[in-house]
Amino acid sequence: MKNLYALERARREAAERVRALGLPAVEDDIRDVEGEVDADLALPVFRAAREQGRKPFELAVELADSLRQGPGGELLDLSRTTAERGYLNFRLDPVAFNRAVVADYRRNPEAWGRSDEGDGRTVVIDYSSPNVAKPFSVGHLRSTVIGQALHNILDWCGWRPVGDNHLGDWGTQFGKLLCAFARWGEEEELAADPTGYLFRLYVRFHEEAKQDSALEREARDWFRRLEIGDEVARERWQRFVALSRREFDRIYELLGVGIDYTLGESFYEDRLGPLVERALAAGVARREAPPEAAGGEFEAGKEVVLIPLAEQGIETPLILQKSDGASLYATRELATAEYRLERWKPARLVYVVGNEQELYFRQFGAALKLLGHDVPVTHVNFGLIRLPEGRLSTRAGRVILLEDVIREAVGRARTVVADREMTEADKDELARLVGIGAIKYADLSQSRGKEVVFDWDRMLALDGDSAPYLQYACVRCSSILRKAGNRPRTDFDPALLAQPEEAALVRRLARFPDAVRAAGRSFEPHRIAGHCYRTARDFSAWYAAVPVLGAESGELRAARLLLVELTRATIGTGLRLLGIGVPERM
Numbered sequence: 001m002k003n004l005y006a007l008e009r010a011r012r013e014a015a016e017r018v019r020a021l022g023l024p025a026v027e028d029d030i031r032d033v034e035g036e037v038d039a040d041l042a043l044p045v046f047r048a049a050r051e052q053g054r055k056p057f058e059l060a061v062e063l064a065d066s067l068r069q070g071p072g073g074e075l076l077d078l079s080r081t082t083a084e085r086g087y088l089n090f091r092l093d094p095v096a097f098n099r100a101v102v103a104d105y106r107r108n109p110e111a112w113g114r115s116d117e118g119d120g121r122t123v124v125i126d127y128s129s130p131n132v133a134k135p136f137s138v139g140h141l142r143s144t145v146i147g148q149a150l151h152n153i154l155d156w157c158g159w160r161p162v163g164d165n166h167l168g169d170w171g172t173q174f175g176k177l178l179c180a181f182a183r184w185g186e187e188e189e190l191a192a193d194p195t196g197y198l199f200r201l202y203v204r205f206h207e208e209a210k211q212d213s214a215l216e217r218e219a220r221d222w223f224r225r226l227e228i229g230d231e232v233a234r235e236r237w238q239r240f241v242a243l244s245r246r247e248f249d250r251i252y253e254l255l256g257v258g259i260d261y262t263l264g265e266s267f268y269e270d271r272l273g274p275l276v277e278r279a280l281a282a283g284v285a286r287r288e289a290p291p292e293a294a295g296g297e298f299e300a301g302k303e304v305v306l307i308p309l310a311e312q313g314i315e316t317p318l319i320l321q322k323s324d325g326a327s328l329y330a331t332r333e334l335a336t337a338e339y340r341l342e343r344w345k346p347a348r349l350v351y352v353v354g355n356e357q358e359l360y361f362r363q364f365g366a367a368l369k370l371l372g373h374d375v376p377v378t379h380v381n382f383g384l385i386r387l388p389e390g391r392l393s394t395r396a397g398r399v400i401l402l403e404d405v406i407r408e409a410v411g412r413a414r415t416v417v418a419d420r421e422m423t424e425a426d427k428d429e430l431a432r433l434v435g436i437g438a439i440k441y442a443d444l445s446q447s448r449g450k451e452v453v454f455d456w457d458r459m460l461a462l463d464g465d466s467a468p469y470l471q472y473a474c475v476r477c478s479s480i481l482r483k484a485g486n487r488p489r490t491d492f493d494p495a496l497l498a499q500p501e502e503a504a505l506v507r508r509l510a511r512f513p514d515a516v517r518a519a520g521r522s523f524e525p526h527r528i529a530g531h532c533y534r535t536a537r538d539f540s541a542w543y544a545a546v547p548v549l550g551a552e553s554g555e556l557r558a559a560r561l562l563l564v565e566l567t568r569a570t571i572g573t574g575l576r577l578l579g580i581g582v583p584e585r586m
C-alpha cells in the first residue's frame with residue numbers, strides 16, 4: 001500500500017468511522033478546518049440528512065454521540081467528536097498526530113510532500129513558447145514561470161512531465177518579414193538588436209502595406225519560397241530563428257529556467273498537408289468561404305478549409321488552411337498535438353497560455369476530439385502583467401523589454417542587500433536570487449487567471465507576502481540549525497511539542513503535502529505559495545512564543561529543532577517547486 005501522509009490518514013479514518021455507522025462518506029468529503037471553528041476536521045451531513053428526511057443537526061448529534069461512545073481512534077481523538085449545526089466535528093489526537101507527522105517527514109526528508117498521485121503517467125506541458133523575430137514579452141514571462149513551476153509540481157506529484165517550448169517560428173508572418181528584410185533590411189542593425197530590429201521591420205511592413213498593395217503579394221511569394229525550400233529564404237529565416245533563440249536562451253539563463261524540448265512550429269511542416277487531407281477525408285473539415293468573424297486575414301469569397309464546431313457548442317469554426325494553401329497556427333497546433341501523442345503517449349496535454357486564447361483552446365480541444373484523439377486537454381490560462389507607472393512603461397511607443405524588467409528587479413534587490421556583511425560577489429548573487437525570486441513569486445502567488453501588478457516595494461518587502469520574506473524564513477531556520485551544531489539528537493518523543501503555537505505549526509506543516517497535491521490537480525501554483533507564506537507566519541509566531549535553542553531540556557530542544565528543520569523543508573521545497581532559489585545567507 002502506498003504511504004499516506006498523516007492528514008490523509010486522519011481523513012480516511014474519519015470517513016471509515018462514519019461509514020461504519022451507515023453513512024456513505026469518503027475521504028474527500030472530510031474537510032480540513034481552520035480558523036474559528038472548534039474542530040480539526042469536519043464532515044457536512046446536510047445531504048445525507050436530506051436523503052433520510054431528517055434535520056442535519058439531529059443527524060450530526062446522533063453520529064457524534066455514537067462516535068464518542070465507540071472505540072478509540074488512531075489519529076483522531078473520537079471522544080472529543082461534536083456536532084455543530086449540520087457538521088460533524090472531529091478532533092485530532094495531538095500526541096498521535098505529532099508522532100505521525102514527524103515520522104512522515106523522517107521516512108524520507110528529501111521527498112517531503114512528494115506523492116505518487118500521477119502514477120508515473122506522462123503529461124506534456126507546453127510553455128514559454130515565444131515568437132521568433134519578436135521580443136520576449138511579459139506575457140511569455142508568465143507562461144515561462146507558471147509552466148516551469150507546473151513542471152516541478154507535477155513531477156513532485158508523481159507525474160512524468162515533458163516540457164515543450166512551442167516556439168513561434170513558422171507562418172505567413174515570416175513571408176512578411178522576409179519581404180520587409182529584402183526591401184529594407186540592414187545587416188548591422190540586425191546584428192545589434194535582432195528581435196527588436198526584426199519586430200520594427202515587421203511593424204513597418206504593416207504600415208507600408210496600407211499604401212502599397214504589392215507588398216502583401218510579395219510577402220505571400222516570400223512565404224511560398226520559404227515553403228518550397230528556396231535557399232535565400234531558408235537561410236535568412238534560419239538566421240532569424242538562431243538569433244532569436246540566442247536572445248531567448250539568455251533570458252532563460254537569467255530566470256534559471258530549462259525546458260526539456262524546443263520544437264518550434266516549423267518542426268511540424270511535413271505533417272500539415274497530410275493532416276488537412278485527413279481531416280477533409282474524414283468529413284471533419286470542409287471547404288467553405290470563411291465566416292465573417294474570421295476577419296481580413298482571409299480573402300473575401302475564396303474558400304478555406306475549416307472545421308465547423310457548432311455541434312460542439314462553439315460558433316466559430318477552426319480554420320486549417322487559407323485559400324492559397326497556407327497553414328495556420330491552429331493547423332500546426334493539431335499537428336503538434338498528434339506528434340506529442342505519438343511520441344510521448346501522454347495521459348494529458350497541458351498548455352500554459354494567456355486568457356486571450358481561451359476560445360482558441362476550446363476550439364482546438366474540440367477539433368482534436370473530432371480527429372479521433374480522446375486525450376484530456378487543459379488550457380492553463382493566466383491574466384496580464386501590469387507594470388508600475390514610470391520608467392518601464394512610459395518609454396513612448398516602445399515595447400517593454402523583459403530583460404529590462406529583470407534588470408530592474410535585480411537592481412532594486414541589490415540596493416536592498418547593499419549593507420549586508422558579505423563580499424560584493426556574494427551580494428550580486430544574493431540580489432539575483434532575491435530579484436528573480438520576487439518576479440516569480442509575484443506571478444505565482446496569485447490565482448493565475450487574474451492580472452498581476454508589479455509593485456516593486458511589495459515584491460521586495462522583507463516582511464510581506466513576498467519571495468524575500470520566505471527566503472529569509474529559510475535562511476533563519478538554517479542559521480538556528482547551524483547554531484545547534486546541525487546534528488540535533490533524534491531520540492525524543494514528538495508528543496513533547498504541546499504548546500498551542502506548536503500544535504498550530506505542526507498542523508500547518510502537515511498540510512504541505514495537501515497543498516502540493518492541490519496545486520498539481522488544479523494547475524495552480526499559488527496554492528503552494530500561500531501555504532509557504534502561512535507556514536512562515538506560523539513559524540514566526542511559534543518562534544517568538546517558545547524557546548528553541550534555550551529549551552528547558554535537551555529532549556525538548558531536539559524536538560523543537562526538528563520543527564525548525566521541517567519548516568525549512570516545507571518552505572524550501574515549496575519555493576523550489578515554484579522555481580525560486582534559496583540563498584545560503586541573507
Ligand code: ARG
Nearest residue numbers: 126129130131166167168353
Ligand atoms: N507563440 C504563441 C503566442 O505567442 C504561444 C504558443 C502557445 N502554445 C501553443 N501550443 N499554442 O501567442
